[in-house]
Amino acid sequence: MSSRHAQLAEQFNADEARTNWHDQTLWWVRQKRDRAANTLPEWEQLRQWASDIKDHTLSNLHAYLLEFEKNALANGVFVHWAKDAEEHNRIIYDILQKAGVDRIVKSKSMLTEECHLNPYLQKKGIDVVDTDLGERIVQFREEAPSHIVLPAIHLKKEDVSDTFHEHLGTEKGNNDPQYLTHAARLHLREKFIQSDIAITGVNFAIAETGGIVVCTNEGNADMGAHAARVHIACMGFEKIIPKAEHLGVFTRLLARSATGQPITTYTSHFHRPAPGKEMHIVLVDNGRSRQLGREDFRNSLKCIRCAACFNTCPVYRRSGGHSYHTAVAGPIGSILNPNLDMKANADLPFASTLCGSCSNVCPVKINIHEQLWKWRQVISAEGLTDPSKKMGMKLMAWVLARPAVYRFAGKAARWVTANLPFLVKNKTWNPWFKQREMPEAPKQSFQEWYKKQQRS
Amino acid sequence: MYTVGLFVPCYIDQFYPQVAISSLQLLEKLGCKVVVPLNQTCCGQPMANSGFASLSKGCDANFIQNFGELDYIVCPSGSCTLHIKEHLHSEQFPEKATLIQQRIYELTEFLTDVLKLTTFKGSFPHRVGLHNSCHGQRGLHLSSMSELVAPVFSKPADLLKRISGLELLLPERSDECCGFGGTFCVFEESVSVKMGKDRIREHEQNQVDIITGGDMSCLMHLEGILKRKKSPVRVMHIAEILNDGYE
Amino acid sequence: MSSRNQILEAIKNAQPAIKPLPVLDYTVVTPIKELISSFEQFVKAVGGRVQLVDQSAALAQEIENARLEGKLILNRLNGLSSMDEISPDLTELEKLDRVYIRGSLGVAENGAIWVSETSMGNRILPFIAQELVLVLREEELVPTMHDAYQHIRINQEGFGVFIAGPSKTADIEQSLVIGAHGPVALTVLILKSGLAVPV
Numbered sequence: 001m002s003s004r005h006a007q008l009a010e011q012f013n014a015d016e017a018r019t020n021w022h023d024q025t026l027w028w029v030r031q032k033r034d035r036a037a038n039t040l041p042e043w044e045q046l047r048q049w050a051s052d053i054k055d056h057t058l059s060n061l062h063a064y065l066l067e068f069e070k071n072a073l074a075n076g077v078f079v080h081w082a083k084d085a086e087e088h089n090r091i092i093y094d095i096l097q098k099a100g101v102d103r104i105v106k107s108k109s110m111l112t113e114e115c116h117l118n119p120y121l122q123k124k125g126i127d128v129v130d131t132d133l134g135e136r137i138v139q140f141r142e143e144a145p146s147h148i149v150l151p152a153i154h155l156k157k158e159d160v161s162d163t164f165h166e167h168l169g170t171e172k173g174n175n176d177p178q179y180l181t182h183a184a185r186l187h188l189r190e191k192f193i194q195s196d197i198a199i200t201g202v203n204f205a206i207a208e209t210g211g212i213v214v215c216t217n218e219g220n221a222d223m224g225a226h227a228a229r230v231h232i233a234c235m236g237f238e239k240i241i242p243k244a245e246h247l248g249v250f251t252r253l254l255a256r257s258a259t260g261q262p263i264t265t266y267t268s269h270f271h272r273p274a275p276g277k278e279m280h281i282v283l284v285d286n287g288r289s290r291q292l293g294r295e296d297f298r299n300s301l302k303c304i305r306c307a308a309c310f311n312t313c314p315v316y317r318r319s320g321g322h323s324y325h326t327a328v329a330g331p332i333g334s335i336l337n338p339n340l341d342m343k344a345n346a347d348l349p350f351a352s353t354l355c356g357s358c359s360n361v362c363p364v365k366i367n368i369h370e371q372l373w374k375w376r377q378v379i380s381a382e383g384l385t386d387p388s389k390k391m392g393m394k395l396m397a398w399v400l401a402r403p404a405v406y407r408f409a410g411k412a413a414r415w416v417t418a419n420l421p422f423l424v425k426n427k428t429w430n431p432w433f434k435q436r437e438m439p440e441a442p443k444q445s446f447q448e449w450y451k452k453q454q455r456s
Numbered sequence: 457m458y459t460v461g462l463f464v465p466c467y468i469d470q471f472y473p474q475v476a477i478s479s480l481q482l483l484e485k486l487g488c489k490v491v492v493p494l495n496q497t498c499c500g501q502p503m504a505n506s507g508f509a510s511l512s513k514g515c516d517a518n519f520i521q522n523f524g525e526l527d528y529i530v531c532p533s534g535s536c537t538l539h540i541k542e543h544l545h546s547e548q549f550p551e552k553a554t555l556i557q558q559r560i561y562e563l564t565e566f567l568t569d570v571l572k573l574t575t576f577k578g579s580f581p582h583r584v585g586l587h588n589s590c591h592g593q594r595g596l597h598l599s600s601m602s603e604l605v606a607p608v609f610s611k612p613a614d615l616l617k618r619i620s621g622l623e624l625l626l627p628e629r630s631d632e633c634c635g636f637g638g639t640f641c642v643f644e645e646s647v648s649v650k651m652g653k654d655r656i657r658e659h660e661q662n663q664v665d666i667i668t669g670g671d672m673s674c675l676m677h678l679e680g681i682l683k684r685k686k687s688p689v690r691v692m693h694i695a696e697i698l699n700d701g702y703e
Numbered sequence: 704m705s706s707r708n709q710i711l712e713a714i715k716n717a718q719p720a721i722k723p724l725p726v727l728d729y730t731v732v733t734p735i736k737e738l739i740s741s742f743e744q745f746v747k748a749v750g751g752r753v754q755l756v757d758q759s760a761a762l763a764q765e766i767e768n769a770r771l772e773g774k775l776i777l778n779r780l781n782g783l784s785s786m787d788e789i790s791p792d793l794t795e796l797e798k799l800d801r802v803y804i805r806g807s808l809g810v811a812e813n814g815a816i817w818v819s820e821t822s823m824g825n826r827i828l829p830f831i832a833q834e835l836v837l838v839l840r841e842e843e844l845v846p847t848m849h850d851a852y853q854h855i856r857i858n859q860e861g862f863g864v865f866i867a868g869p870s871k872t873a874d875i876e877q878s879l880v881i882g883a884h885g886p887v888a889l890t891v892l893i894l895k896s897g898l899a900v901p902v
């Protein structure tokens with residue numbers, strides 16, 4: 001009966017101390033975000049601008065993409081179009097082959113995770129090195145990132161220490177983050193220098209100038225892109241914004257929402273390849289045009305991947321990114337992934353209490369919790385929910401539409417709870433009762449009481 | 457004098473009648489004429505939130521039949537009120553549905569916004585922790601939300617603070633969800649319970665006697681956890697406290 | 704049909720009726736009056752150091768002193784000390800202890816500094832050195848990112864970057880470590896207003 005997310009979440013919760021740590025650490029990030037937001041009295045106005053700019057862009061995307069392409073080409077950048085993950089991966093492989101390169105460095109790009117680029121390239125014998133520290137850690141462990149901004153947030157420093165001991169030969173049992181980070185620094189700086197091709201993601205692509213902006217704290221995107229001969233930037237086409245001026249709005253929101261920093265350490269603007277070098281931009285659809293056509297879900301494409309909705313989500317904090325079994329976890333993942341594969345991800349819109357905190361923190365004002373509700377309707381209409389759940393709901397609806405039946409059923413339910421408690425107080429078939437007592441069944445309902453009052 | 461229809465959510469009717477009785481008595485003490493339509497059942501939320509909004513037509517029709525003629529509808533649940541406000545739908549009587557959506561109030565907002573209750577006679581000498589239900593707070597805006605950069609306010613807290621002897625305490629995370637979430641509480645049992653335990657821990661740190669709130673569903677979930685661990689902390693719906701405290 | 708045209712066609716069919724582009728009225732933006740103190744506060748908050756310089760000679764002297772100490776210095780400041788050539792060999796650059804680069808604009812609300820490709824000489828320079836020193840004039844501070852984007856033209860050169868503090872990460876248990884892949888330290892030298900310096 002329990003869904004994939006629920007099962008994985010239950011496993012996550014088996015270690016309560018660790019769950020507490022995960023919850024508290026991410027809550028701390030949420031608090032940093034709150035403090036940063038509260039330093040700007042115009043915060044809500046900025047969110048509104050960001051939302052309106054993105055809404056406008058989505059409504060004029062065709063024209064903006066053409067404008068972007070024209071300007072990027074004029075800048076001497078190669079522009080590629082990929083309709084799906086497979087084409088995206090092939091385009092990259094072709095560039096690698098033409099350059100005769102068999103090892104690359106890659107900075108964080110959730111798109112390449114979504115397209116499963118790493119396993120694709122590795123199968124073809126390419127050595128892919130993820131250079132974001134968190135991503136390198138999970139790559140060594142052959143795990144997926146569990147958070148789009150903090151990829152290794154599910155791990156403790158002891159785990160990282162073990163992993164680095166195994167892969168980088170660090171001192172066993174030395175758990176000092178400073179020491180471990182330094183070891184990764186030495187290891188990765190060597191990789192940057194050796195690599196001919198670097199792949200990066202894209203935070204914003206500016207139609208007006210044909211350039212892209214990449215934001216990192218570690219400097220890994222820059223180390224990679226500037227050391228390499230060829231820079232490939234991969235982006236979902238929704239990263240477009242119309243004008244350079246709009247970067248003022250988005251850069252003010254992004255880091256504050258993500259980590260509470262006033263801005264990321266590096267906000268890098270790439271327009272033309274460096275002399276003698278090559279720059280490629282891959283524009284990817286992979287289901288995005290389908291999502292754009294879904295009126296109720298289109299504005300999920302406004303997302304700037306800040307992960308504020310992850311950090312605030314009480315369910316995410318207590319179930320971990322891997323419980324969402326997709327590249328992009330958390331609340332936003334739960335409204336994006338059903339578009340990619342409705343059946344495989346039918347559980348995700350239900351992995352929420354619809355508390356609405358996600359929509360409130362979202363810097364581009366995506367109505368995430370309302371979309372979760374709407375996906376539930378779509379998924380049920382498609383027949384992708386548990387048949388027994390559907391039967392139960394049908395029965396319930398039938399009862400609740402008939403006042404007399406309802407009164408009888410209510411009485412029966414209370415009678416059963418009071419007189420045959422073993423039917424209800426059963427941990428096997430009543431998940432409520434596993435860790436919670438049932439409410440006491442009162443002798444009379446309110447309506448029964450009220451009728452008696454009226455008579456007397 | 458206001459004539460108000462009392463909408464009693466189905467689970468309150470069946471399992472927490474004292475909440476409805478308190479609401480009724482409180483409204484009467486405050487001078488309202490209270491009408492209780494006797495064929496009311498449920499707002500339809502359990503189906504809709506499970507993805508079966510299509511199955512709530514019967515509930516919608518029944519709701520309109522029971523409440524279509526009233527000027528004010530008051531409900532001691534933020535969640536059910538929000539559901540009606542957002543999702544009540546009728547092909548046959550669309551205007552009636554819209555009118556109901558404008559006329560329905562959650563109990564505390566009715567007290568603060570319509571009755572404009574400012575003075576409060578009576579007392580309730582207990583340490584009380586307030587649980588903000590998400591639907592009441594983020595849905596109906598009964599209080600400000602910690603995520604937004606906006607002035608701070610709280611309709612339920614305003615009412616509670618007026619009761620003499622009542623010591624109001626907010627948990628550290630003042631508006632985190634308790635994890636009830638409708639069918640979420642059984643389909644995502646482990647996360648649901650963990651969320652509830654964490655809310656309770658913060659209230660216990662405040663050494664409260666009672667946890668209150670505007671939604672009995674959240675409180676039922678918290679009560680289940682409290683009772684299992686045999687905690688001395690009780691839950692009480694805000695209507696019960698207000699009614700007890702109002703002479 | 705090419706993928707490009709298929710995608711564009713699909714987008715054309717899927718996109719909704721046009722919605723207006725908002726007019727950004729910057730009068731709602733909270734003004735920052737004390738630019739220099741705000742800037743200083745944020746550079747520190749993001750892990751950097753600020754030093755006010757009131758004599759250009761002092762700066763030239765500092766560079767010379769560092770050289771004398773045996774540090775591997777690369778100076779990109781035109782007219783102060785001597786300007787150094789940039790080796791094309793990355794393993795050489797990787798060893799640099801410190802580089803001096805001219806920034807062109809500082810942002811008071813977050814401590815970020817705009818650095819253009821020309822002043823870097825080589826794009827990798829501000830990232831690869833162990834320590835980065837950026838030089839700004841006091842007059843080059845603006846209040847917010849909105850102002851910054853009005854002053855710079857992002858596509859004037861092939862590459863440009865806002866740098867706020869040394870490189871950092873918190874990927875291990877959210878504990879902040881300064882010095883991820885880029886510089887382990889950032890110093891911003893602010894030349895006092897009216898100072899006659901060649902840079």
Ligand code: SF4
Nearest residue numbers: 303304306307309362
């Ligand atoms: S949905 Fe909003 S809050 Fe979540 S990652 Fe995207 S932009 Fe950030």
